[in-house]
Amino acid sequence: MNRRSIIRLSKYKNTLQRLKAMGFVKVFSDNLADALGIRSTQVRKDFSQFKITGNKRGGYIIDELLEKILRILGKTSIQRVVLVGIGNIGRALLHYKGFENEGIEIDSAFDINPDKQTGRDDISVYPMEQLVGYIQKEKIEVAVIAVPDIAAQRVFDLLLQAGIKGVLNFAPIRLRGPEQIPVTNVNLVLEIENLFCFVNAKKEE
Amino acid sequence: MNRRSIIRLSKYKNTLQRLKAMGFVKVFSDNLADALGIRSTQVRKDFSQFKITGNKRGGYIIDELLEKILRILGKTSIQRVVLVGIGNIGRALLHYKGFENEGIEIDSAFDINPDKQTGRDDISVYPMEQLVGYIQKEKIEVAVIAVPDIAAQRVFDLLLQAGIKGVLNFAPIRLRGPEQIPVTNVNLVLEIENLFCFVNAKKEE
DNA sequence: TAGATTGTTAATCGATTAACAATC
DNA sequence: TAGATTGTTAATCGATTAACAATC
Known part of the structure; x- marks a missing residue:
């Protein structure tokens, strides 16, 4: 739970919201890594730390992932x-x-x-x-x-x-x-x- | 020459300018460390990287130190x-x-x-x-x-x-x-x- | 000199990344 | 199944800190 990983979490959130607006449903750790200019292992390590799991082979459902991240960021209320x-x-x-x-x-x-x-x-x-x-x-x-x-x-x-x-x-x-x-x-x-x-x-x- | 050490250099500069205004002439790595909330070894390591040397036993002359730091920060001109x-x-x-x-x-x-x-x-x-x-x-x-x-x-x-x-x-x-x-x-x-x-x-x- | 401080080397720590087993 | 992706363990990397010799 270090500061850097939380900042990345916020960036994942922004990326996901944009992808969602574009109509995407699934996302892979590789996509998020590209968007942030980091490695996919970093993305999965971050998720792992926050107990976020995806689907082997199937990536992550954007809606589910976004909800989990928003909850962690405490963004459910104003x-x-x-x-x-x-x-x-x-x-x-x-x-x-x-x-x-x-x-x-x-x-x-x-x-x-x-x-x-x-x-x-x-x-x-x-x-x-x-x-x-x-x-x-x-x-x-x-x-x-x-x-x-x-x-x-x-x-x-x-x-x-x-x-x-x-x-x-x-x-x-x-x-x-x-x-x-x-x-x-x-x-x-x-x-x-x-x-x-x-x-x-x-x-x- | 990493980003963090340069940020610290800027902070040393601010501290030194204040000390100078208060009439101080010499400063020890321990003083600067206290001001920034870091260790004195960190201060000396930073100086070492930028080829700034002090006087064994005698600390650093504020004027000299400040001048060196300002030169490194490129602050000699507007x-x-x-x-x-x-x-x-x-x-x-x-x-x-x-x-x-x-x-x-x-x-x-x-x-x-x-x-x-x-x-x-x-x-x-x-x-x-x-x-x-x-x-x-x-x-x-x-x-x-x-x-x-x-x-x-x-x-x-x-x-x-x-x-x-x-x-x-x-x-x-x-x-x-x-x-x-x-x-x-x-x-x-x-x-x-x-x-x-x-x-x-x-x-x- | 004795004591204190610098400057540097080696150890530690934490974060990132590579490697890879698990599995869908 | 074969191929692809996740999740985790181990290796790497870089920055900080401890230890200490040099020396004023």
Whole structure:
């Protein structure tokens, strides 16, 4: 149950949904491997880990496979997240179309300045003081931190206090907290720096 | 020269810049390890790979170390990127403060609709037809793809045609192209799905 | 010097892949 | 059946870490 295999599971899901839309009924581990650019043994190993079985000789029935994967990914019901921080990144997320197709819903947004607008009628903005209470009352499990880096740790502490279960962090700092709470960091500067480094390294070769 | 060690190099750089600002002169591999939450052997191994040496017993002089790392990361001059696609993500990037501190500059933006505004006086918008010519004329090496997923591959093909050296891709698809051109994918939906999966897995334990 | 830290070698660990038996 | 594909075991590969000699 490592992070990489779960990410692949998500990719299998996307591929399967597309194949299904195209009218396909069965799929082989070799097809999925090609789609993801990996080996078929990897696909079967992944399935094996998650106790997903197919039919010897017959591959996998897309509908059955998809259902199993969706169950594992917990996508059977809508997944609600709160957004903390309505800056550039936060606003982009609010208008990002990709979430709803995948059953992800930004439930509400929080900012130190609650007069900020989300630009969406269906998402309210609350002041930071209500963050902890709201999460507890609404049983929100995942939060997105999109505040400036100096505020990020304080927000994270509040989220922990509220009993959050997972965090997606856009602030370019390492959040400190208990190990069992997964934090995924998205650091755009780092990604671009990384690219330049590769480009430079290639040039010198 | 693997991706992970380069990402760590970037993190060392951030830590060193902060230490320097605080007036420190020397640093030990143990300090850097603590800051990143890794082992000191990992730090020294990284340095060793990049031919960075310190002083036995004396640690590393921050100024010297920083200079070496910046040279490796190619951060001695401003790094220019072009942005393709002025949607939610693109607009967030245009206003993202984190880039300039790190010597990254969005040089110009491209969109099928060149009437779109960047909201910044210093960044012009050009129509897609000028993308290839501009990149070649201005010798741009890195591009950011922030267009809808159906357009992403076409944009990538144009960028390749223009001779781009690296791409940061926000479209949730796998771009197909030559292996030697590094493509970094940022897939926000995948990241959030991933978190939920962990959260669900924890619940079942 | 004695103590502390670097730099490197060897061991460990985890993930991927090859090989192949099981079986439809 | 013969051929093809699954599921699993063993081998490989790469990255991390432990151990430790070198040395300031």
